[in-house]
Structure formats: C-alpha cells, structure tokens
Amino acid sequence: MLQFTPKGIYCIPGRFYIDPWLPVDLAVITHGHGDHARAGMQKYLCHHLTVPVLKTRIGPDITVQGLAYNEPLLINGVRISMHPAGHIIGSAQVRLEYRGKVTVISGDYKVQDDGLSTPFELVKCHEFVTESTFGLPIYKWQTVEKQHELLQDWVQQNRDNGKTSVISGYSLGKAQRIMKALEDIAPLYVHTAIGRINQAYESVGIRLPAYQVLDEHTTAAQLDQSVVIVPPALLDTKMIRKIPRKADAICSGWMQVRGARRWQHADAGFPISDHADWQGLLTVVKETGAEQVYVTHGQTAVFARYLNESGITAAVIQTAFGEEEEQNGKPAEQ
Amino acid sequence: MKAFGTLIATLDTTNKTTLKLEAIDRFLSEAEERDKLWFLALFTGKRPRRNVSTALLRQWAMEITGIPEWLFRESYTAVGDLGETISLILPEPVAYSERSLSEWMELIAGLSNKTEEEKKDFVIHAWQHLPHAERFIFNKLLGGSFRAGISAQSLINALATHYSIDASTVAHSVMGHWAIDEVSFDDLIKGGYTDVQSSRPYPFCLAYPLDRTAAALGDISEWQAEYKWDGIRGQVIKRNGQVYIWSRGEELVTEQFPEIRDALLQWNGDFVLDGELLAFKDDRVLNFSDLQKRLNRKNPGKKIIQEIPVMLYAYDVLEWEGEDCRHRGLAERRALLEQLYRENACPEVRLSPVIECPSWETLANMQQQARDVNSEGLMLKHKASPYHTGRKRGDWWKWKTAPMTIDAVLIYAQKGSGRRSGHYTDYTFAVKQGDELVTIAKAYSGLTDQEIKEVSSFVNKNAVEKFGPVRTVRPELVFEIAFEGIGFSNRHKSGVALRFPRIVRWRRDKTVRDIDDIEEIKKMIR
Ligand SMILES: [Zn+2]
Ligand SMILES: [Zn+2]
Numbered sequence: 028m029l030q031f032t033p034k035g036i037y038c039i040p041g042r043f044y045i046d047p048w049l050p051v052d053l054a055v056i057t058h059g060h061g062d063h064a065r066a067g068m069q070k071y072l073c074h075h076l077t078v079p080v081l082k083t084r085i086g087p088d089i090t091v092q093g094l095a096y097n098e099p100l101l102i103n104g105v106r107i108s109m110h111p112a113g114h115i116i117g118s119a120q121v122r123l124e125y126r127g128k129v130t131v132i133s134g135d136y137k138v139q140d141d142g143l144s145t146p147f148e149l150v151k152c153h154e155f156v157t158e159s160t161f162g163l164p165i166y167k168w169q170t171v172e173k174q175h176e177l178l179q180d181w182v183q184q185n186r187d188n189g190k191t192s193v194i195s196g197y198s199l200g201k202a203q204r205i206m207k208a209l210e211d212i213a214p215l216y217v218h219t220a221i222g223r224i225n226q227a228y229e230s231v232g233i234r235l236p237a238y239q240v241l242d243e244h245t246t247a248a249q250l251d252q253s254v255v256i257v258p259p260a261l262l263d264t265k266m267i268r269k270i271p272r273k274a275d276a277i278c279s280g281w282m283q284v285r286g287a288r289r290w291q292h293a294d295a296g297f298p299i300s301d302h303a304d305w306q307g308l309l310t311v312v313k314e315t316g317a318e319q320v321y322v323t324h325g326q327t328a329v330f331a332r333y334l335n336e337s338g339i340t341a342a343v344i345q346t347a348f349g350e351e352e353e354q355n356g357k358p359a360e361q
Numbered sequence: 362m363k364a365f366g367t368l369i370a371t372l373d374t375t376n377k378t379t380l381k382l383e384a385i386d387r388f389l390s391e392a393e394e395r396d397k398l399w400f401l402a403l404f405t406g407k408r409p410r411r412n413v414s415t416a417l418l419r420q421w422a423m424e425i426t427g428i429p430e431w432l433f434r435e436s437y438t439a440v441g442d443l444g445e446t447i448s449l450i451l452p453e454p455v456a457y458s459e460r461s462l463s464e465w466m467e468l469i470a471g472l473s474n475k476t477e478e479e480k481k482d483f484v485i486h487a488w489q490h491l492p493h494a495e496r497f498i499f500n501k502l503l504g505g506s507f508r509a510g511i512s513a514q515s516l517i518n519a520l521a522t523h524y525s526i527d528a529s530t531v532a533h534s535v536m537g538h539w540a541i542d543e544v545s546f547d548d549l550i551k552g553g554y555t556d557v558q559s560s561r562p563y564p565f566c567l568a569y570p571l572d573r574t575a576a577a578l579g580d581i582s583e584w585q586a587e588y589k590w591d592g593i594r595g596q597v598i599k600r601n602g603q604v605y606i607w608s609r610g611e612e613l614v615t616e617q618f619p620e621i622r623d624a625l626l627q628w629n630g631d632f633v634l635d636g637e638l639l640a641f642k643d644d645r646v647l648n649f650s651d652l653q654k655r656l657n658r659k660n661p662g663k664k665i666i667q668e669i670p671v672m673l674y675a676y677d678v679l680e681w682e683g684e685d686c687r688h689r690g691l692a693e694r695r696a697l698l699e700q701l702y703r704e705n706a707c708p709e710v711r712l713s714p715v716i717e718c719p720s721w722e723t724l725a726n727m728q729q730q731a732r733d734v735n736s737e738g739l740m741l742k743h744k745a746s747p748y749h750t751g752r753k754r755g756d757w758w759k760w761k762t763a764p765m766t767i768d769a770v771l772i773y774a775q776k777g778s779g780r781r782s783g784h785y786t787d788y789t790f791a792v793k794q795g796d797e798l799v800t801i802a803k804a805y806s807g808l809t810d811q812e813i814k815e816v817s818s819f820v821n822k823n824a825v826e827k828f829g830p831v832r833t834v835r836p837e838l839v840f841e842i843a844f845e846g847i848g849f850s851n852r853h854k855s856g857v858a859l860r861f862p863r864i865v866r867w868r869r870d871k872t873v874r875d876i877d878d879i880e881e882i883k884k885m886i887r
Pocket of ligand 2: 060063158348
C-alpha cells in the first residue's frame, strides 16, 4: 500500500502522499506542525480543525479540504478517514483501507488526554506508521493533572516573589496547553505568533482560556506577576529581556533529563509533551495489532530494535519529520 | 528529603546566582538542623563511602524493569548520569516514604556491614517509595558521587547572608575537618567548632587576571611583584608541633611532601604560610611535568625524592603564633614572613623572591621573559592589601604571559555529560608527525553553545568509527589550542604533555594542511 519515496510517504493505489516534504499534487496532512504540513502542495486534505492552521501558516489561498473525524472519503478506490491522534487540536491519524488491508499513518500522537485536543483513538490495522520522538524508557510522563500542578506551583511561587513567569512552548499546540494549564491562575500574555494560532482556532469555534497579546504597549506593571508565553526561538528577544523581574521555564518532553534542562539555561524545565512517552508508544503499537510497523522519526533505531526483539516486525524509515517541532530543549542529533 | 530535592532541582537547572541563593535560603529556613548539616557536608565534599557498587545498582534496575542491557546503555547515553538513568526508568513508586535527608544518610551509612541481599532489599524498597526527584538524589547519595550545581564560594555567601555572619568566618568554619556526629550546625557555622581544629586551613586569597595595562594600576611603588609559579598552590600549617600541608583543592597533601613537612617541623613557632609547591633542582624550578611525577604518591620513595626534589616557595603568612594576621597589609605580612625566614632558613622552604622594579616598562620586560624561569608570568599584589577570602577584584592580579598556542585538528569527539549531555563536547586533537597525525591534547572548553552544536552536527555527519561513546571523525576541523605550559612526557604518544589546554577559537580559515608539526612544538619546551 505504501511506498517511502524521496518526496514523502506515498499511497500507491490512492496516488497521494501523506505529510510530504516536497511539492506533490495531493497531500493528506496529519497535523499543522511545520515538519508535517509544508508549503507548495497543489491540494491539501486534513481534519477540518487543521484547515485554519494551514491557512494561517502556509497561506490563505491554498486549496484545502477538511474532513471530520471518522468521515470517510474515497480516492482512487482507497478509503481514507481521519482519527484523533491526541497530539494537538485537529491532529489526526490517517487510516487507509484498500482491498481489505488497513494502514494507519499516525503522524505525531500522544495517549494522554490534555483536555484540549480530541483524545487519541486506537485504530486497529495491519500496518502502522509511528513516530518515536521519546522512544526511550527514560521518558515517562506524569499525569496531566500532576504536570499542570507542578507548573501552577511554579507560577504561584514566582507570583509570591513578585516575578513574571516567562514560559516557552511551541506556538502550535504547546502554547495552548500551557494556557489551559494556567487558566485562572494568573493573567496570560502570549507572543503574537501564538496569538495568530489562537485566532485561527477561535475562528472555528474552539474556546481557549482568556489571554492578551503581548505588544509594545504592554507595560511592565501589567506583566508583573503575570504569565508570558513565547515560542522557544523568541525566549531571548528584546521584548522578553526587558521584563524587569522574571523567571523562565521551558515546557518540553526533553526537560525530563537534567542535562537537557541545564543545556537550555532556563530557570526551570517541565516535561510536558504532546508526544507519547515510551510506554505510550509501546501500548499503541501493540494494541493496533499491526503485523508491520514503520518508525519514522525520533529514536527510530532504538524503538525499531526493541519492537523486533518483542516480536513485532518493525523497520526504520528515513523521513524529514521531527526537524521543526519539539526542538525546544532537544539535544543535538537524531 | 523533599525540601532537599526541591533545592537540588533549582540548583541544577537555573544558572542565575540570585535564584540559587534564594533556593538555599528557602532550604535553610525549612530544613531541620541535622539535614542542614548533611547538606553542608555533601556540598563541601564530605561524602560518605560508597557502600553499594554502581554495577549492582544497574543490575538491579535492569532486573526490575526488564530492560535489556543494550537499551539501558542507550538510555544512559541519552541521560549522561547513571543514578539519574536508573531513577528515570524505574516504575512509579507504590507509596511515599517521608524521611529526612539525614535519616536516609544514616540508613545508607548503615549498609556497610550488610550482605548483598540486605542491601538489595533496602535499595529496592527505597526505589519503590520515592518519587523521581528524590529517587535520583537517593541514587547519587548511594553511589557516593553527589555533586551539586553551586560553587563553594556561593554556598558560603548564601550561609553568611542567611545567618548575617561574616563570609570569611563561615568559610573558615566550613572548610576544615569536621564530622557530622561531632558538631551542631549552629556551632559549626558560627565558628564555635574551629578552634579545636589545629589543622584547619584558611580560604585561599585568589587573584583576578589583569584586565588593564599594568601602568593603569598607578604608582608602581605601591605594588609588590612576584613570579607566578606553575606548581601546586599550598597552605602550610604548623600548630602545636604538627605540620599540615593543604592544596588549593582543600585536600590534605602532607604525606606527599615529606621533605617539606620535615623541614617545617624544625622551624620555631606556630604559623600558617601560603606558597607554591614546586619541583626544584640545581637552583632551578623544574617543568610542571616533573612535579606531576611526584603528585598523588603517598610517602614517595627515596629514589623519586632524589630524582625530583620538591620545595615550597612561600609568599605570604596568614597566622603567626596563633594570631590571624590576614587583616594586616601585605607589606607588613611580608616583613613578618622575611623575619620568620631569617630565623629558620632552609633549602626545602624558600621565599618566593620579590621583584624590585623601578618602572612598569622594565617590569613588563620581566613579565615577557617569565617563562625562562619556568613561571607563568607575574603576580601583582597591592602592598596594603589584606589577605582576602577567595576572589576579590582590585588587590591581587595575575599577569600571565600570553599563552602558547598551536593549531591542531579534531580527530575524536565524545559526548559530554551533565549540562551538555547529548552534545559532542569533549574533543581530542592531533598535530602532524611527518605525514601522519599524532594526538596532542584533549580539550573540553572554549567553544560557544552554538559552535558546539555545529561541531556536534559535523561529528554526526562525519563519524568514521565508533568506540563506545567515542567517535573518530574525518580530520577536517582545525582549532587553535592554547596552553599554559608544555613538557616532555613518555605517557603521551606524542612525547609531550600540554598543561591546561583549551580551545581558543575555531580556525574555519584553516585546513588540516595548516596544522603544526610535533617537532616544532617540542622546541617550545624549556
Ligand atoms: Zn507534531
Ligand atoms: Zn513530528
């Protein structure tokens, strides 16, 4: 059913690509992150909550069709449907069915319910394409409640010390999760890049916690004891540097490891991730019942080897995924 | 141990000194007396002996988790720390056992006479009852390798601020030899304990590198110039008929220098001197590589003592007949030192000469030729300066000769641990030996984070071979390596050893053809 080509993952009978990295005619998109949804495609097909994201990030004039979860579409005899991946709002696993054979391309996924994205849905299949960003047993997330609690405590402690909490998180997905975690804890300010994504979501009726966009008119007094959320690359910008009393934190799965926390020069690190942890990856892969697994990005070699040793046939596939998102706090290589 | 866990997490993560100090302050307010004492012990390097080998910890962790050896190794590589790796892979605790740091320390100390089975039961039970933040610390304590992200000086400042005591008093108290069971925290901090300790050293007064022209220091007659020796900074103490020699690493090294100890035992009076331990023969300071052959041998034999004699070049006196004279001006202390020496002169201890110079220009000439006497440059000390605790800007300057440099090519890289785990940060460099390459130095520091990321990505793309964590890379990247000294060495394949090698800059403008040749480098040795 699938062919792994230099342009991306290709569905042979359907004659379309899933998350391609070079221009093609029809691209089925799992979610809006830059390494999965790229510019230059003739036509895009994705979950309808991803449509405004693609228009914001790639351009308003793209040709894009939205599907609901579990709404089937037939293309060249292949039955396509989207299923919740739990990664970010609108993220989907792409299920392909052709002549009785089912293949699922999961894109990025997480099993935990973050309270914002539609929770992950397990889809049985013969072939499963998985990520392995956190495919090492050292990555084991705490419950979402506990993650939120730790972040809230830290913000509260900063407020007690009269400080602004500056938190970095990827603008699509992570930022909204941080907002959700800190709703009603402190006033929330977001960087304009995050504001744009928020608007895209709000335009299709997603309700987000109240927030204000940080701009040159925002005064130090307003930020006092508030929370400021910025994309990782913008943590060290003038606007942030001039906040007089602040503590900064990074929210990312990589923050599980002390070495990674120290490498980032932040004051605190919270392992809050939109990817499955080791156990999450293993459980999903096993429960899909897939006979053949393809591992696309992350700890590919380790995860594939472990699956093979556990009796599940797995192969590593070279892709261009994993280049952009979750770079926040990520160590070099892989 | 929760308060301690929170403290360590903050110290580990932030690199803002103010936040570290705030965290220590919070801990001092919250923790109980005995925990604070343990905290101090751990942070000043008084670690308990290791009672469980790391190999066993590793084995038990693999047993519990069912993780195969290779996967454990992959995990360890990603984390860079064994205690942390184990803590991360273990299952969530079944319950929480709330014990203080000192209770844990005592339980750990009590393991020494237990059987392996008993140790295993204890460790596994602890693992099942501690959340990760504390389990990780437990593993570090167990492995006897506890280290924390704060300098001794910052810790002393935090204590001094918290208790409103003078920093030098705190330093004085905390640095000496004391044992957990013999002191109370308050007594220790406030100096009540130090007087019974006749071996206690003072914190060393440290100099800053000269950051301006020497002439900008003003009138040369207000300054005392000496050579900056490249040996082991040492503090010698003679009190109540006993001699103690401390190195700057706060290590008691008396046994390594018997000839100096014996000579000082003949001296009259009680005193504390600051000076440099050096290899010295035929009226000449030997190369540091010679001194190295003497180091870390307890009770060195006759042969090596004859072959490489050591001596102390004394340059300051901190205590005289029980009186702390650090507050007196340097000129006064020097006069005292000279008087002391006149009465006790001996070949094993000498006075580091004061360089008399009428002008900064002539002194600059001396400075440039400092290497001829195997020194690293000059020290400039203000004649009115007290003997400060630690580093204080303005009174003492080190005026080093420009470091020697060579161009070398990167041939091996290894991932760092700790802060930079995951990146290739430890490098081995080579120079030419005819048509081949020969390893010349290892260096860790000197590149920016951005450059380290670039080198790491080069290593990933150009690794030729893997030996465990080490990658052999194609010899392409050329770096300028600076070092403070160079000597012959038969432990190194190249035949030379560099002292304090470090990376000055990445020479992107050079290729492997431009690197230095070992024969030329050997000509630098004095
Ligand atoms: Zn993603
Ligand atoms: Zn991805």
